Amino acid sequence: MNNLKTHYTATELANLSLACLPNTRQGVNHQAKKQFWIGRKRVGKGGGYEYELASLPRDVQDEIKQKLAVSVMTKPKSEVVTKPVNIDELTDKQRAIADARMAIVAYVKQLEQLHVRYKAIQYFCEQAKQNTLPEHVQELVNIANARNKDGKSNRTLSTRTLNQWVLDYEKCKTPAERLQRLAPLQRREKELNELVWLPHFLAVYRNTNGVNIAEAYTQYISQAAEHYADQPYMLEILPSLSAVRRGLKKLNPYMRAIGRKTGAELRALNTYVKRDWSVLRANDVWVGDGHSMKMKVAHLEHGRPFIPELTLVMDTASRFIVGWSVSLAENCLAVADAIRYGVEKHGIPAIYYSDNGGGEKNWMLDADITGILPRLGINHQTGIPGNPQARGIIERVNQTLALRIARQFATYHGTGADRETVRKTSTAVISLDKALRDGRTELTDKQQWAKGKLPTWQQFIDAVQIGVDWYNNEHIHREIGMTPARKRQQLLNDDDIIRVTPIEARDMFRPQVLRVAQRGWVSLFNNDYFSQRLLDVDGEKVVVAFDIHDANSVIIRKQDGTYLCEAIWNGNKRAAFAETFVDKARKERHQRRMKLKQEQVDEIRAEANPVITIEHQPSTDLLHGLNQVIKQKNEERVAILPSELEYQRKKAMGA
Template sequence: MRSWYSPSELAGLPGMPSSVSGLIRLAKRESWECQLRLGQGGGREYAFSVLPKATQTALIAATIVNEPSLQVIEPHNILAGCDAKIASRLNDSQACVMTARLAFVREIERMSQVVSQNRAILTLVALAKNDDLSPYLAERVVRANDRKTESRSLSERTLKRWLADYRAHGETGLAPARRQKDMSVPAWAGEFLKHYQRPQKPSVEAAYEQFKQVHGEVHTSVCPSIHAVRRWLKKLSPSVRERGRMGPHELNALKAYNRRQADMLWPNDVWVADGHTFDAEVINPLTGQIFRPEITMVIDWATRRIVGFSVNLAESTLATLDTLRDGVSRCGMYKIFYVDNGSGFDNSTVYEVNDRLGGTITHSLPYNSQARGVIERPHKTILVRLAKTFDSYIGADMDKEAATKTHKLSRKQLALGIAPTVVPEFAVFFSDLQQALDEYNRRPHRGLPKFRDLQTMRKRHQSPMEAWKSAEAEGWEPLLADANIVESLTRPQVERTVHRCQVQWNSGTYFLKGLDGFHGEQVRVAYDFRDASRVWVHSLEGDLLGEALLDGNASPAMPKTMLEKASEKRERGQLSRLVKKAKTITGQDVEMHVIGSASSPYDLPLEQLAEAQRFAQLSAPQAPTFELPTDPTARYRLWNQLDARLTSGESLNPEETQWHSRYPQHPDFMSIRQMFEFAKQASA
């Protein structure tokens, strides 16, 4: 309920005249208590307490009808809640003006407790005109007026308007309105975007020229100016503006994303795999031609360790199976295999192998490679960096002139039958790839937790191998798959012709006695780039015939005993000639003795040698291990002990020497040293 009502609100109610003029005459006759109405055209308002009972009842009934759900809530709490929600949408300028105007409203309320409200307003106006306001209010006059010029002062009308706005809407009613951007879509926007949002990514000028040719000159209402087009494009968000100019995959880079944390994962919980075409050319070991190998890698999400990889001609089913076999045989069994929807991963063969291993395979959404960023980033960190070390690098940032020169030289040498000098052999590439993966697994990774390195005494991130070892130290153990299942996983295969129990692969000859009945027939040879000492021979139907060993049928040209006898005979002849030559020189008989070499301890029987080594280890004094105290004061005392030993001429072991030289650079060293020196001076 309100305390004051205007004549227009009371006219026509029970107990009141039907017209406003009649109501005003009645109020004058009965001398009703009234006050001047602030804002809204002026006029008078009449107190609720002087109205007839019938009129008061009608006003109360109207209030109840208009607000059917009544709650007992304090009025200042309602106002504070509304103000908090609306005030949060105000910018800094609006909030600054609002607080400045509120200061004058509060001052009027304080003065109204002694004098009338109108007298308080007129007093503030007079003080502002004579520059007699308090410093607090004088500072807020210009800010409250919210005008570009600073010459404006207070006026009676302005203060009454602020007071009325505050009573009607609370604090937020004092905030000035700000002009908002016109986000309405112009009538020409749809037609212009047809020319602008194209995959060719035309410029604004080019799209505008095409748009103007279709929709007329600039002065028409259909075709705006290019400046209006630019202003409207700036209002659009990047993802909306670039739609059509960029595909769904590229648009994801402009949208919000969710970061995935792997703190709760253990090793081998989730494996992420993906293929990458190498950005450098390599000699194909099968054909001798130049090609770009396809590298499939699997990374463990929890530790960021590269657990498996394979090299093939393309991202295929065989590449996936070879990668799985490599990872499972070396690092244990996985729980979830997270891959994309490529043909090398989404096929029945991979599903069958996954079922045999007992894992779960899951695919990411199409055009959402960001979800597998844990494997996408190592492609650049490992493979692109490795490719740039070769002269045959053909990445996007390679100099075109140098790339063309390398390409022509390699093709010319290949046509002449010469091994290209700028293209690495496959063995060189494979060796460098293994080394790069090994270095990555031992290099600190930003996605892993930090710890204090005891050698440098500084915090750094763990490496993938350190994270793996840390999990093992906490009690985690890898689950090993059945060896028979791992061995039966399909390896890359090529067809070869058997020639007298021999097959050729990668410039090597492999022999298997079981191929005696397959002379001249085609077989399938499964190979492993990591083990060139053997291959696995299968029939065309897929039956395993056995393992063929490299040079398995090679033998020495002569038996070893015959070579030893010939060597002894040659030695006796040479010694006999030396004796005769010595007798000719001296004229006397000369006797020659051959002193044999000392017998090697390894000539002992194996049992006796093992027992001697065990006894030597037990009897040898154990070197004391260097342990670093955790207490800073104890570390400082340990450094003094080592320093005293070094000063006296005693030698330190490598660990003690390294820590002794590094610890003075630590901040704890100087602070503890100053503390000891101060205590020493105080005691003296």
């Protein structure tokens, strides 16, 4: 018996085993005739007769209702509804709800000592409905119902639900099983493979122009409406904008960025290999990198404000900065100077690790015969272009040390600097520089305020040296737990250090190139060098070693490294004085800058003076056609050539 009915047959009443009625069909029919029950013919298969519940005696009605209540309380739910969840996937909210339900079951168990179970359940539910339970027990009911986000609900606890909790609790033998059985089912979100629309949306969303989700969704819906114009069902199941946002959240940041970001910015979201530098010894691996300073200093040559470049070389095992150099821009000279500084003071490393930029990977450092690093026996390893994560150890130093140096000066314009102060300082320094170059004696208040704000080149170099000393000797490095100088001292073994003498260093760090000897001469950077010994290797390639600051002579060696001679600059027809490599590099840099500026000037002029085209006249040009018209009208001919113009002038003068 599941539900209370309005009519019952004699067989149904007999099967209920009521105390106030006979247990046979004949006995029930006899009582019906005797007490004048109201009945009707039974509708359906089998026919027969059934009696109205309201016409039965009151005690019979009450007992039928009581029987129905007991059956409702004791009947378990189907196994499909009570299917247990995976205990390893339970959330904190599911565990809290299961704990509250088990606590309520424990209270019902205590009430069973005073009443039968169904009465204990009815009593508890009635008290919960009237909100007369103790405060902490009433809170358990709110949590156990689990109807909204905060665990509270105005919906009361039903006897059927509570009875099911009691039955589930008794079926389990261990606390883990009870937790699993009483935990509510979690709403299952769709998996990525179920989002059939996602690939089509990503085809629109993955755009390097950075379109947002709403813009991409509008374009996606427009394309889908056109594609599924004859398929109404497909149009109905298209996702909403909210569904698209939820679906994209299922993708990790790297998957979302594919097609929208490239290069180092995309690789920064992906996993990476973390290098263990602790297994190395001192001078095993050096790593170097150039960094544009977030400040301006006075240019070494013309004194105008510019942004300098700082090149650092670090010993990876100890984090000790072994060499540094400053320059006007990242180039091979700065890198070579930083390596020279480190080698002269701290020995030759086994490996030098750098990026693949123009300042690092070039003929001066890496050429097989003439490169500085091969001559020193240093293995040069380079990283992937645009992948600074591989050299994070030196990139972090730029954040720690370079910013510390730059923040000492008023011209700092990096992270944390006030934008308004940066603007005022920059304009004031430029204004002061222009006034000094113009030779003005009276300065404005703004220009007076700018005095001393722009550091000199020497002040910048001194600050770098102080910063490097602080980093090596005072800074406690987080990864090694001590100063780099102390760590290097622990790892240092004098027997492993390969040192060079000053004379060897001078020779080693002379850049070298291959040139062909021709009748006692070699040409280098628009300079000609002569030695009688060059006749012995006439027509052969020789190694020319030069000093970047002194162009008066070069050292000539054979390709196997054998010293040949020192060639002297003489008879140069192209310049009055020998042009040094530094001068040549500076001149090329100026030419590149001038070319860039000239292109900008040409563009501005083109915008101001647009070209007006005249349609070409077949067989003759426009002016000759005009002359023909003038001749027909007996008018003055238009002068085209200088001779015609002179003729007309003489004619006008009567000559």
